[in-house]
Amino acid sequence: MNSALDKIFDLFLSEKRKEQLEHIVIYIAIASFIIHLALIGLAALELLPDYITSKLSKSPISAIYTPFSFILVYEVYLLVFYISKSTSTYITKQYEIITLIVIRRLFKDLSNLDLDKEWFTDKYDLQFTYDIVTAFFLFLLIYFFNILNRKQQEIRKKATMDKKTTGLFITGKKLIASILVPVVFGIAIFSLGQWTYETLYSFKQTDYGIQDVNNIFFDEFFTILILTDVLLLLFTFITTDQFNRTIRNSGFIISTILIRLSFGVDGIVNNVLILVAVIFGVLLLWVNNKYEKMLVSENS
Numbered sequence: 378m379n380s381a382l383d384k385i386f387d388l389f390l391s392e393k394r395k396e397q398l399e400h401i402v403i404y405i406a407i408a409s410f411i412i413h414l415a416l417i418g419l420a421a422l423e424l425l426p427d428y429i430t431s432k433l434s435k436s437p438i439s440a441i442y443t444p445f446s447f448i449l450v451y452e453v454y455l456l457v458f459y460i461s462k463s464t465s466t467y468i469t470k471q472y473e474i475i476t477l478i479v480i481r482r483l484f485k486d487l488s489n490l491d492l493d494k495e496w497f498t499d500k501y502d503l504q505f506t507y508d509i510v511t512a513f514f515l516f517l518l519i520y521f522f523n524i525l526n527r528k529q530q531e532i533r534k535k536a537t538m539d540k541k542t543t544g545l546f547i548t549g550k551k552l553i554a555s556i557l558v559p560v561v562f563g564i565a566i567f568s569l570g571q572w573t574y575e576t577l578y579s580f581k582q583t584d585y586g587i588q589d590v591n592n593i594f595f596d597e598f599f600t601i602l603i604l605t606d607v608l609l610l611l612f613t614f615i616t617t618d619q620f621n622r623t624i625r626n627s628g629f630i631i632s633t634i635l636i637r638l639s640f641g642v643d644g645i646v647n648n649v650l651i652l653v654a655v656i657f658g659v660l661l662l663w664v665n666n667k668y669e670k671m672l673v674s675e676n677s
Contacts, residue, residue: 389558402451406444413440436488445481461550476515511648549612568594599637606630621668628661
């Protein structure tokens with residue numbers, strides 16, 4: 378069983394596969410950027426049908442949004458890739474993904490800015506303000522989270538771990554990661570197909586709100602992450618029954634749920650939920666490190 382799992386894992390999540398996917402995503406991102414720019418140009422020349430032209434922004438800046446979408450898909454893959462390696466690194470990737478979603482949204486905000494109106498009366502101008510402040514603080518919080526993650530790894534090097542139970546835990550995480558790859562890929566293909574149809578071929582003239590176009594794929598994806606976090610919490614009990622790790626992993630589930638909830642709201646509430654989710658994760662890891670350091674000192 379372990380041999381079969383290792384083969385499936387290597388098929389989807391080996392270092393070689395990661396490098397191959399990285400190159401593919403780069404080429405697709407460049408091509409998509411050029412295609413989006415070309416569509417904007419054709420729309421400006423009135424060479425496209427009206428129902429397609431109405432869906433395209435007139436600003437070339439909005440074309441940056443498209444390659445960022447493919448970069449985000451690669452970040453999703455990296456998140457799954459790191460599940461088997463470190464829970465904290467896996468959570469870091471969650472925070473990096475939501476930060477990139479906000480950054481991607483900024484490019485859309487920029488293309489919709491209206492400097493002729495009073496800044497605080499236009500919803501797009503306000504959204505740009507919320508997003509640019511949120512992006513900065515998310516970047517800062519991820520920096521602190523990574524520092525705490527390194528300290529956690531240093532503390533754990535001094536602790537003794539049962540190799541048998543640790544091996545079972547890693548096998549469990551490999552199983553979860555191997556299942557997630559085709560599931561996430563399937564959702565991505567379905568979401569892309571649905572969005573393409575509604576944007577280019579549907580005559581219903583669907584009007585996406587500010588948050589709607591950013592939610593494509595990722596609202597379902599973070600729902601899956603909540604279930605994944607619960608499974609990781611259950612697998613944690615294989616290796617340890619320490620109270621601090623139970624609280625830490627339970628807290629990470631709450632953090633993921635808050636991020637998922639942010640997709641259902643617009644405006645400043647969306648940004649506040651994202652920031653609260655990441656701040657909560659950083660504080661959890663900080664307290665957990667203090668707790669683990671105390672336990673190591675007691676056992677030494």
